[in-house]
Amino acid sequence: MTIDAGKRGKSRYSKGVIGIKTSRQILLFLAAVASMLLALRVLGRVTSYVLIWPVSGVELTLLLPHCRKGIREHAVSFAAIALGVLVGGLLVGMPAGLATLLGVLTCVDVLIGCLLMGGYVHVFEDLKHRSNVVRFGLVATIAPLLTGAIGAYSVAAFLHEPARRTGEMSILANSLGIILILPLLLFITSGEYRSLRRLASHVRPGSLSFGFFLIVSLFTFWQNKGPFLFFVFPPMILVLLTLGLEGAVLTSILAATVGWFATAHGHGPIWLMRSATQDDRLIVLQIFIWMCAATALPVGALLDERRRAERVGEENKAIYETLLNTAGDVIILSSLNGAQRYVSPAIEQLTGWNPEEFLAMDRLKTFHPDDVEIAGMVLGSLASGKREHTMHYRMLRKDGSWCWVEAIVRGYGSPSGKEVAGYVGTIRDISGRKQEEETWKEERTKLNLERQRLAGLAVIDPLTQVLNRRGFDEAMRGVSQKRMGTMCLLMMDVDYFKLYNDTYGHQEGDACLKALAEVFSQSVTREGDAVARLGGEEFAVMLPDTEVAGGRLLAEKILKSVRGLELKHQASPLHRVTISIGITFWDHKVRLDEMLLMQEADRALYTSKQSGKDRATLYESSSRTARIG
Numbered sequence: 001m002t003i004d005a006g007k008r009g010k011s012r013y014s015k016g017v018i019g020i021k022t023s024r025q026i027l028l029f030l031a032a033v034a035s036m037l038l039a040l041r042v043l044g045r046v047t048s049y050v051l052i053w054p055v056s057g058v059e060l061t062l063l064l065p066h067c068r069k070g071i072r073e074h075a076v077s078f079a080a081i082a083l084g085v086l087v088g089g090l091l092v093g094m095p096a097g098l099a100t101l102l103g104v105l106t107c108v109d110v111l112i113g114c115l116l117m118g119g120y121v122h123v124f125e126d127l128k129h130r131s132n133v134v135r136f137g138l139v140a141t142i143a144p145l146l147t148g149a150i151g152a153y154s155v156a157a158f159l160h161e162p163a164r165r166t167g168e169m170s171i172l173a174n175s176l177g178i179i180l181i182l183p184l185l186l187f188i189t190s191g192e193y194r195s196l197r198r199l200a201s202h203v204r205p206g207s208l209s210f211g212f213f214l215i216v217s218l219f220t221f222w223q224n225k226g227p228f229l230f231f232v233f234p235p236m237i238l239v240l241l242t243l244g245l246e247g248a249v250l251t252s253i254l255a256a257t258v259g260w261f262a263t264a265h266g267h268g269p270i271w272l273m274r275s276a277t278q279d280d281r282l283i284v285l286q287i288f289i290w291m292c293a294a295t296a297l298p299v300g301a302l303l304d305e306r307r308r309a310e311r312v313g314e315e316n317k318a319i320y321e322t323l324l325n326t327a328g329d330v331i332i333l334s335s336l337n338g339a340q341r342y343v344s345p346a347i348e349q350l351t352g353w354n355p356e357e358f359l360a361m362d363r364l365k366t367f368h369p370d371d372v373e374i375a376g377m378v379l380g381s382l383a384s385g386k387r388e389h390t391m392h393y394r395m396l397r398k399d400g401s402w403c404w405v406e407a408i409v410r411g412y413g414s415p416s417g418k419e420v421a422g423y424v425g426t427i428r429d430i431s432g433r434k435q436e437e438e439t440w441k442e443e444r445t446k447l448n449l450e451r452q453r454l455a456g457l458a459v460i461d462p463l464t465q466v467l468n469r470r471g472f473d474e475a476m477r478g479v480s481q482k483r484m485g486t487m488c489l490l491m492m493d494v495d496y497f498k499l500y501n502d503t504y505g506h507q508e509g510d511a512c513l514k515a516l517a518e519v520f521s522q523s524v525t526r527e528g529d530a531v532a533r534l535g536g537e538e539f540a541v542m543l544p545d546t547e548v549a550g551g552r553l554l555a556e557k558i559l560k561s562v563r564g565l566e567l568k569h570q571a572s573p574l575h576r577v578t579i580s581i582g583i584t585f586w587d588h589k590v591r592l593d594e595m596l597l598m599q600e601a602d603r604a605l606y607t608s609k610q611s612g613k614d615r616a617t618l619y620e621s622s623s624r625t626a627r628i629g
Contacts, residue, residue: 037091052180064186127297229288232255237299240299486586528544558579559579585618
């Protein structure tokens, strides 16, 4: 029973789809008949040339919205179009052979239109895109040229006119039919302002310019004394500036209507061609109308596209401003050189300065003197290409006090995308957290020491048997608490290690890391020195109570020991495993800042990498570096 019900449902659905397609084909047939009658009874006669050939434009408008999935399923629709053209031709007295040929050529026009625009243009608003304007222009040019050339001889034989003249008239008439009728019918059937009420509200702002265009058009085509044919273009541009593509459609149709009616009744500049035949005048009129439409439609579409982009931009700007104005955190936007800066209104709640007052100050003046170097390092790191940083520092308030803040800084690229042009910073107040940290510092220290004693295994890297990152951080904190005199920090990274893993496999990569860790461990001999694997192929050596000279000697010793391993690395330019080292030094005269020390070593390591690898570099606060090895 379920299967039978499913079959009945499918059958009803299939009948509904077939019914819709049949109705569409009947509509195409009737539209073709009506278009033929319009062309040969209203716009012209069977035995003469026609100013505008609307058949292809009408049929293409009806079929385009249904061409999303291709045109193979529309064979019956094309047959309905051809039959409608045939019947319409017979009704006005056209020979059956010629009517049949016109039906086939109309199908070719529609086929070209569906191929070029079927997946892109379905409603009037689709014509307001630059790429679709190009497709529409190709259809209005290629299709008439092809079918006009094919049918020129047959029509010429019927009209007893030269084939060249027949081809020119046919191509222009067919192109005008597509370029005028298609946008007009799409506007009527699917345009945003297709209702008269909405159209009136839309046209009202441009009513003066449209009225001016109408007056100029009537004047131009009702006088025979001056060659003022192109007087219509300036007021047409005014209409386009106010109404966009809708104005282009209206002005094109109005120019065609006024021009056709006036010329047919012996008025207008075209009648200044005293010795010209009526056919010559018709060609000139066709060319003029075509130029009006070919100028107005692209310009109107591009103006609408630009307005749409501006509207979207304004909407996005309003959204972003709303987000920035209501965000609890402070948002700072700045170029690297500080020439362009923005700060959100939340800055007033944090510091007491309003955005204008805050931006008027030098940005480094808002940092505590002890934290200025951190700011400089972050700016330098951004300039070198590292795009994300998190830092804690003290920010100046308007009342002269300081508040601890956390800043998450992300760099943004230049237009070329090759370098960092500036940064966006999110700043939040962490004064309460810092105060709480200070309050419980001693108790946390005791708990950490006890935890380290009980969980010693948790601070050892299982692969290399040296300290892991957690163990290294605890060792650093221990040095800070003991207030030792000096300390050197070496940060090391295996060169081209990803290529090593890709070439020899992760098992060999692990073996390589273990061999290097053993070299590092054997290189330090004093109690208190610490070797750690920070993660991946990155290691660090901490040397308490060590001067710069001692750090240099150890770095040189490690480089030589690694070279002595002679571990093959075919994917490396040096054909062996090498490391790069960054060295930094802490003097007991200043407070030890672990984060700052790590950043200094990381900068020195980055310099070693950029200078050719397999070497060590000493970080110096003057931003100059010294190479070792």
